Amino acid sequence: MNRLSIGVIGLGVGEQHVRTYLNNPNCVVAAICDFSDEKLRSAKEQFPGIKLVKSAQDIISDPEIDVVSIASYDDDHFSQVVSALDSGKHVFVEKPICQTYEEMKQIKRTWDSKNKIPLFLACNLILREAPLYRWLREQIKQDALGKIYAIDGEYLYGRHQKITEGWRNAVDNYSVIEGGGIHMIDLMLWLTGQRPVTVISAGNRICSEGTKFRYNDFVTSIMQFESGMIGRITANFGCVHRHQHVLRIYGTKATFLYDDAGPRLYTSRNPNDPGQKIDLPPLPETKGDLIPDFISAILTEKDITDETEMIFDGICISAACDLAVKTQKREMITYL
Template sequence: MLEERVRFGVIGLGMGRYHIERLLEAPHAEVRAICDLDQGRLERAGDQYAIAWRTSNYEDLLASPEIDAVVVALPNVLHAPVSIAALRAGKHVLCEKPMARNAAEAEQMLQAVSETGRLFMIHFNYRFTPAAAALHRYVEAGELGHVYHARSWWHRSRGIPNLGTWFTSKESAGGGPLIDLGVHRLDLALWLMGYPQATAVSGATYDLLGKALAAEQGREFTVEDMASVFVRFDNGATLVLEASWAENGERDEEMLTQVYGTKAGCLHRNTRGYEFEARIFRPEHGSYVSIAPQAYPRDLVSAQEHFAQCVLSGDTPSATAEQGLQVMRIIDAIYASAARGEEIRL
């Protein structure tokens, strides 16, 4: 029975506020310090969550023996340098998605993980939704049979985040909705497929709506607003992946991952906003049935609590650096395929 608490520092108070709330709910975590360059945001978060230690210099956290682990919730361009610095300072790292802007940065991060022996986890938090966690147990039990195809997407009809900021800069973000939203649905599909190795990628990206809107407002937009992808894997399986910030579609926001196996299929889908359903489809006693769980296992925990438990126990966390690197290699190949107009072999 774990009785200790992991002492966290949260670096970056945009998405970092979400992490603070989850950490405050986690039985085996506590938030000792917060960090942000925006002094107003720093003070507001500190007051709201009653956190006394506030700093604008993340190196203060890394130098302190009172911090065991950090959450890196910064713009994508800073994921690699800050995570590597934290690992080399002896801290465990929970890093926001995507792991980095590209595979080259992710490789440097993996090397730091290997050299320091610290724990590192990417915040692929959709694995920890009760619907996805329940489906994964079906997969692990072999109830889908041989998994041979999946489709996964996150569509927003009008949802470009903070137009003209780092989100819409290729240099700062590494990409648009593919690296922002699609990375979640790519990881979830791979996780439910058993994380096969990608061998070939064909992709297309578009910027028509985003670029037009940015031009109207005189703001920077150097990323895509939609991506469409086809991936082949070493076990013969395939995946269709889509992501968009802007499209003329039916729903404001739609998230779906569906996996097809020889014995059964499974579905993870948002029903309203960020509420999700899980379904299993399979033949049963001569009928074809749809199974929807009425309640989920009670032993499920948040990504933050899971990571804290791993720090205390020494267990390998979910969403490892190795998996993050695989995701980044696929994303790099998608952008390369879109630019060249041809399939990319990995």
């Protein structure tokens, strides 16, 4: 079987993309792009023999490249995804896939127009690959938690300087929901198989007041589902805390909690019951762990349409969350 030719855009998280592709016998990394001379010099030392370019379009328009792996800044994702799909490339992109509902509509139109090829499109919503959440998903499928009536997901960023001093303060319309809360939104969709109908949100920027960061650093959203389930997703970028995801799932048979005390499952209301500790990692080994399955899907022509549609749903939800902050009203969530 011929190996897939890969082009990687961006050398932040993208460096982990490169290493994952290099370790895959079905891939060859043909080119790497970054606008930073320093990062390109480092890449030349780490990845000798790979073509280095400063323009993303050099990778996107290269007829020899099969897969474009995008790890650029958030506000570049939309144009690069659409351009890569238009050029007939499979696309693996860091989250968020885009910044607005209208951009998501355009990406879906472009992707739909290429479905006869077909082109594969995936987003690096990496928590799906964590052993803890893969176990939890199976527990939910097996009805171990009973009917789920509430799910709380908190994205504690704990990296204040990255929003006040890094590239995020220069990006127009930066959203902490799309930049981090999207991981918890995706977990909510992926674990429960349900989509919310409405959302109400609130936010503030107290932690970044007086800095260059122009947007809310804290946003919390409450969502209602047709089943009656309630979802609450919080993106907390200014918190005095280490980087961590907090998840609570409440079912009629059991409660799952993951916080500073570690993951555990409670199956009793007995106050003396310490709960069952779950000894599984809450994070994948690397940020490239979803890539092997993506490459396998391309080579075997496996249908991953449902997974791609869930990516679209996540942006529709996050866009509605941000809209609800502005309007201070309950908003209907419009799906594509």
